[in-house]
Amino acid sequence: MLDFKAFNILHPDGTVDKAHSDSSLTPDQLLFLYRLMLLNRRLDERMIMLQRQGRIGFYIGSAGEEAAIMGSAFALDEKDWIVPCYRELGAALVRGYPLFELVCQFFGNAEDINKGRQMPNHYGKRAIRFASISSPVGTQIPQATGISLAIKIRGGSEAVLVYFGDGATSQGDFHVGMNFAGVYKTPTIFFCRNNQWAISTPARCQTAVDNIAVKAQAYGVEGVQVDGNDLLAVHAVTAKALEKARRGDGPTLIEAVTYRLGGHSTSDDPKAYRDEELVEQWRRRDPLVRLRSYLTSSGHWNETEDARLEEEIKVQIQDNLKRAERVPPPGVDSLFTDVYDKLPWNLREQQEELEETERLTD
Numbered sequence: 001m002l003d004f005k006a007f008n009i010l011h012p013d014g015t016v017d018k019a020h021s022d023s024s025l026t027p028d029q030l031l032f033l034y035r036l037m038l039l040n041r042r043l044d045e046r047m048i049m050l051q052r053q054g055r056i057g058f059y060i061g062s063a064g065e066e067a068a069i070m071g072s073a074f075a076l077d078e079k080d081w082i083v084p085c086y087r088e089l090g091a092a093l094v095r096g097y098p099l100f101e102l103v104c105q106f107f108g109n110a111e112d113i114n115k116g117r118q119m120p121n122h123y124g125k126r127a128i129r130f131a132s133i134s135s136p137v138g139t140q141i142p143q144a145t146g147i148s149l150a151i152k153i154r155g156g157s158e159a160v161l162v163y164f165g166d167g168a169t170s171q172g173d174f175h176v177g178m179n180f181a182g183v184y185k186t187p188t189i190f191f192c193r194n195n196q197w198a199i200s201t202p203a204r205c206q207t208a209v210d211n212i213a214v215k216a217q218a219y220g221v222e223g224v225q226v227d228g229n230d231l232l233a234v235h236a237v238t239a240k241a242l243e244k245a246r247r248g249d250g251p252t253l254i255e256a257v258t259y260r261l262g263g264h265s266t267s268d269d270p271k272a273y274r275d276e277e278l279v280e281q282w283r284r285r286d287p288l289v290r291l292r293s294y295l296t297s298s299g300h301w302n303e304t305e306d307a308r309l310e311e312e313i314k315v316q317i318q319d320n321l322k323r324a325e326r327v328p329p330p331g332v333d334s335l336f337t338d339v340y341d342k343l344p345w346n347l348r349e350q351q352e353e354l355e356e357t358e359r360l361t362d
Contacts, residue, residue, distance in 0.1 A: 006225040006257045009232040012285045014293025016232075023232050024239065025074075027300045033074060033094075033231060034291050034301070035309060037066040040090045041288055042313050043099075044262075046321070047106055047120075051266040055325075056106050060121045062087045064229070064261035067287030068193050069163070070094055071234030072254070075242055076161060083131040083144040083162040086121050087193065091163070095128045103320045109327040115338075116330045137198075138164055138171035141190070145177040148186035148251075159187040159245040161238070167198025169215065170206050178253065182219035185250035189241045190221075192253065193228065195260035200273040216253035228256030229287040259285070332358065 009020040016023075025033075044061035051059045062069060065087065073082060073091035082091050092102065101113060105123045108116035113123060124132030131147075134140065144162030151158050168174055169192060181188045192212050196203045209215065216223030222244070226237045234256055241252035259282035263270045270279075295301035336343060336351045343351070 006227045006255075007233050007237060008227040008230050009236065010230045010290055010294055012229070012290055014290055014297055016294070020232075020236075023236075025232065025235060027295075027298070029074070030231075030291065030295060031300060033070050034288075034295060036090065036093045037070055037231075037288050037291065038309060039099075039313050039316070040066050040070070040093060042310075043089070043317055046317050048262070048266055050106075050321075056120055057108075058120045058266055059106065060086050060265045061262045062089055064282065064286065065193055065195055065258045066090050067231040067291065068191075068228035068234055068256035068258045071231040072161060072163075072189075072191050072238040072256070075235050075238035076159070079129070079158045080242070081129045081131065081144075081147055081158065081160045083140045083147065083160060084133050085140065085163045085165060085168070085193070086133050086135065087165070088133075088163050089121075092123070092125075092130055095125075095130050097123075097125055097128060097130065099316065100320050100323060101125075103324040104327060107324050107327070108329070109324060110330045111324070111327045112330070115334045117334075138168035138173035140164065141168065141171075141173045141177035142180065144190075145181045145186055145188055148181065148188040148245075149184055152184070152186055152248075157246055159189060159242050161189040161191055163191050163193060165198060166192060166194040166196070166203045166206050166212060167201060168192075169212050170198075178216070178219045178221060178251075181251040182221045185248065187245035187248075188251040189238065189245065190216075190251060190253040191238070192255045193258060194255050195228075195258050197260055197264065197270070197274070199264040199268060200270075211255060211257075213253060213255040221251050221253055223253045223255070225255045225257060228258030229285050229290060231287060231291050258287075261286075 009017050041063060044063055047059045048061060050056045069088050069090035073094040084091060104111040105113060106120040122133045124130055141162055141164055144160045148160040194203060194212055211225050213223035213225040224237050226233050228234060237254055241254060244252060332354055336347055
């Protein structure tokens with residue numbers, strides 16, 4: 001059975017804890033986030049379907065973790081940096097990452113910001129301070145500490161939010177980044193999405209202590225455990241951590257207790273290692289259903305509006321997919337660009353040889 005005592009405001013049935021009845025989020029903000037959460041969920045479902053059809057090569061979803069991701073990202077200012085893992089599509093949407101650009105990255109076409117050189121779900125956009133995603137587990141953690149140290153040295157007021165999973169806390173990068181941040185009191189928010197599984201390794205095999213938040217004590221850092229399926233609670237603890245960081249009082253480790261409802265990726269079959277009864281228990285804590293119940297019971301939403309939103313999202317995704325699938329693959333010249341200022345002679349020869357082969361085969 002599920003039993004944890006993480007900080008909570010919005011209960012699984014959509015009711016609010018009486019001790020925390022005053023949310024800092026307005027109804028309009030909650031509706032904005034609900035719309036993005038539903039878009040995130042439907043986009044995940046559609047992309048997984050496209051991968052099964054062979055139209056894209058790979059996909060990593062975030063079903064069940066939307067509140068943890070969006071509640072934290074929404075607490076930031078536009079000037080703050082987001083250093084993602086590979087499951088933070090919701091944070092990109094909160095930052096205003098254009099849907100068409102995201103879909104093009106999933107296809108790896110000519111409009112892909114990476115020109116097809118990276119696998120799907122590996123995107124970044126400097127203009128919105130959303131760092132590039134890399135696959136190696138935990139490597140983004142010390143990088144985020146470095147960014148925040150640079151901010152501190154320059155006297156800036158920005159903060160850095162870095163995402164990672166429970167599995168990353170077993171990596172050396174986690175300990176290096178946390179220790180460095182604790183020593184230098186950098187404005188870093190370490191956000192662990194404890195979704196209970198690092199591919200097929202359960203969280204209980206990651207640590208011998210009761211929770212991940214307690215690990216912060218070893219580095220002189222504050223640790224907080226929050227119900228990751230509670231959008232209101234996640235936003236509240238992240239906002240508090242940001243205030244602390246901006247005051248110069250150092251970093252915070254937030255452990256958002258949530259659950260990965262789907263597989264690790266489209267290359268994974270979770271039924272091979274998970275008890276479906278436990279999955280169903282977590283489905284009853286679905287953050288999307290929880291927020292919808294709250295909005296409906298408080299008079300800010302209804303079934304008609306929800307059905308209309310579902311149709312709008314369906315059309316929005318379909319239109320962007322059709323547009324992206326019409327874009328051709330990257331040109332072969334992209335094999336030789338974006339590395340050297342002046343192409344070396346040996347690569348110039350290879351480029352000319354490839355261009356000649358293309359002319360002869362046209």
